[in-house]
Amino acid sequence: MEADPSHGRIIDQVPHASKEDVNEAVDSAREAFPAWSRLTPADRANMLFRVADLLAQNSAEFARLESLNSGKSIKQTTDYDVPYTVDNIRYLAGASRTLEGKAMAEYVSDGTSAVRREPIGVVGVITPWNYPLMMVAWRAFPALAMGNTVVVKPASYTPLTTLELARLVEKVGVPKGVFNVLTGPGGEIGEALARHHDVDMIAFTGSTEVGKRLSELGTENVKKISLELGGKAPFIVFDDANLEAASEGAVVGGLVNNGQDCANATRFYIHASVAERYQKMLVDRLRKVRVGDPMVPKTDMGPLVSESQRDRVEGYIQKGLQEEGKLVYGGGRPRVEGHEGGYFLYPTVIFTNNHASPIVQEEIFGPVFTVLTFEDYDEVIDKSNEVVYGLGASVWTKDVTRAMNAVRDLRFGTVWVNDHVPVPSEMPWAGYKQSGHGASLSAYSLEEFTYIKHVYFDLTGKTRKSWYYQVYGAKE
Ligand code: NAP
Numbered sequence: 001m002e003a004d005p006s007h008g009r010i011i012d013q014v015p016h017a018s019k020e021d022v023n024e025a026v027d028s029a030r031e032a033f034p035a036w037s038r039l040t041p042a043d044r045a046n047m048l049f050r051v052a053d054l055l056a057q058n059s060a061e062f063a064r065l066e067s068l069n070s071g072k073s074i075k076q077t078t079d080y081d082v083p084y085t086v087d088n089i090r091y092l093a094g095a096s097r098t099l100e101g102k103a104m105a106e107y108v109s110d111g112t113s114a115v116r117r118e119p120i121g122v123v124g125v126i127t128p129w130n131y132p133l134m135m136v137a138w139r140a141f142p143a144l145a146m147g148n149t150v151v152v153k154p155a156s157y158t159p160l161t162t163l164e165l166a167r168l169v170e171k172v173g174v175p176k177g178v179f180n181v182l183t184g185p186g187g188e189i190g191e192a193l194a195r196h197h198d199v200d201m202i203a204f205t206g207s208t209e210v211g212k213r214l215s216e217l218g219t220e221n222v223k224k225i226s227l228e229l230g231g232k233a234p235f236i237v238f239d240d241a242n243l244e245a246a247s248e249g250a251v252v253g254g255l256v257n258n259g260q261d262c263a264n265a266t267r268f269y270i271h272a273s274v275a276e277r278y279q280k281m282l283v284d285r286l287r288k289v290r291v292g293d294p295m296v297p298k299t300d301m302g303p304l305v306s307e308s309q310r311d312r313v314e315g316y317i318q319k320g321l322q323e324e325g326k327l328v329y330g331g332g333r334p335r336v337e338g339h340e341g342g343y344f345l346y347p348t349v350i351f352t353n354n355h356a357s358p359i360v361q362e363e364i365f366g367p368v369f370t371v372l373t374f375e376d377y378d379e380v381i382d383k384s385n386e387v388v389y390g391l392g393a394s395v396w397t398k399d400v401t402r403a404m405n406a407v408r409d410l411r412f413g414t415v416w417v418n419d420h421v422p423v424p425s426e427m428p429w430a431g432y433k434q435s436g437h438g439a440s441l442s443a444y445s446l447e448e449f450t451y452i453k454h455v456y457f458d459l460t461g462k463t464r465k466s467w468y469y470q471v472y473g474a475k476e
Contacts, residue, residue: 002159004068005302005305005306006303006339006344008343014159014160017182022193026193026196029122029150029180030122032149036144038147044093044144045096045145047173048144048145049089051165051172054168058168062082062133063081063082066160067294069160070130071258071343072302073294073299073301074297076257081131082133084134088137090425091426092425092446095443099443101114102114111457111460112457112459113456114455117451118451119449120200122148122151123143123199123203124151125151125202125203126153126204126206129157129305130260132155132159133161138441139226142448142449144178145449146446149180151180153182153193157305159183163183190210201223201226202223204226205440208435208436214227227431227437229435229436230363231389231431232363233264233265234384235250235267235268236394237270237274237278238271239273240397244281245396250285250369250420251285252420253265254266254369258303258367259301259347259366262391264365265394266370267360267387269380272375279351279371282349287329291336293336301347302344304344304366306343309366310343310366316368317368319359324352326351328349329349330367331346332346348369349369349371353373360372384410392414393412394416394418394420395410395416413429427441
């Protein structure tokens, strides 16, 4: 049953797939694989372009459905989630025609070699609730573009746009069995996919905890596993930073997607000499954030996705305050007229210098800004790296040398300088450490969904090659 988190009301129902449905979907994907994988990249790309075109034509409806089901503001889904997803699909479809293999003759005397990239087979795609539509584009579409077939399991809170997308895929004529969707609990359906011997790869985006579980389950048939997991991004403000820009960027970095983004700025390391001034600028801006009905165009921040997610975030706020944290702003639930059952929460700022506190170390996945101070470069880099995650980080300074040193020293898959959040379709999005491995977007994500095959060609036409004596017979 799918809820509208701005009311807490049920808005739709989707099937609870059975184990038999999992087997049927995998069989169907397996059957469709040979023909789909033998199409030219251009033929596949043309179909995927048509999906992107249809998505663009229906963008208002997808934006509405995504906001309704997830609580994201309608301005975010209209101007970011949907058009960006269209761009992601177009990029991946086009780029799939450009991948090259190496051809090299210089390493051997009697032959030459080439590298082929070939699809892996049936890919199980398991997606999270925070970007329901976009994460399908990031994980299923590079797989499809490279000739794999997919079985997608969307998050239970937010399956609606994935199901609509499946209708578009069918409409453009993608053959039956190439793109399958199963709805139901991750512990059952996700695990069944991860255990299935006819699933060749799992592409998972979600929490680190479930990512670890899937790594274990996949070992039985040595599945390839690509993991895009949690984050805990540092946002480092040096003493020479443009503080206006750094406070404006903090609101955006901290609150994008209602604070439920794996790249959200969450740990704000502010140089001690500017900390007081900066904190005031940040709070002044947060006061202007309009929390409310996500379907109203001027709303900046809608509700969190579910009651349990709000409970979890509030639990972290309490823990942070118990462990030496000082509440600077927010901390409570706003009253939103007409939405009394909604899961709203104010953006919340907590000041602490207890680096071991759970609000500093763990992924909260909510609109909570933890502000800390630092004195010097080495200290802030060490602290930034001192968490298990390594997804995104940002550095705010006018000093190019300092920025470039930080880019090198921060153990994160993306480092922004004087901004936080942008991820163009052409650039990789990948984790370090427990934020996972493998990449989304860019040509690297296309490679992720291929095996590499070495092909060796004899160039001599001789019965005995020059090196055969090493195994038997005499050297000629
Ligand atoms: P989650 O709890 O890990 O769930 C993600 C998906 O896995 C859902 O479809 C879920 O199904 C399924 N699942 C749950 N338990 C499973 C199991 N035992 N076996 C197989 N599948 C299982 O994550 P979430 O709460 O939806 O999403 C938030 C997390 O995603 C955060 O940690 C965030 O950082 C991460 N994320 C990372 C990226 C990235 O690019 N690195 C992007 C977006 C989100 P149910 O919904 O049915 O439980």
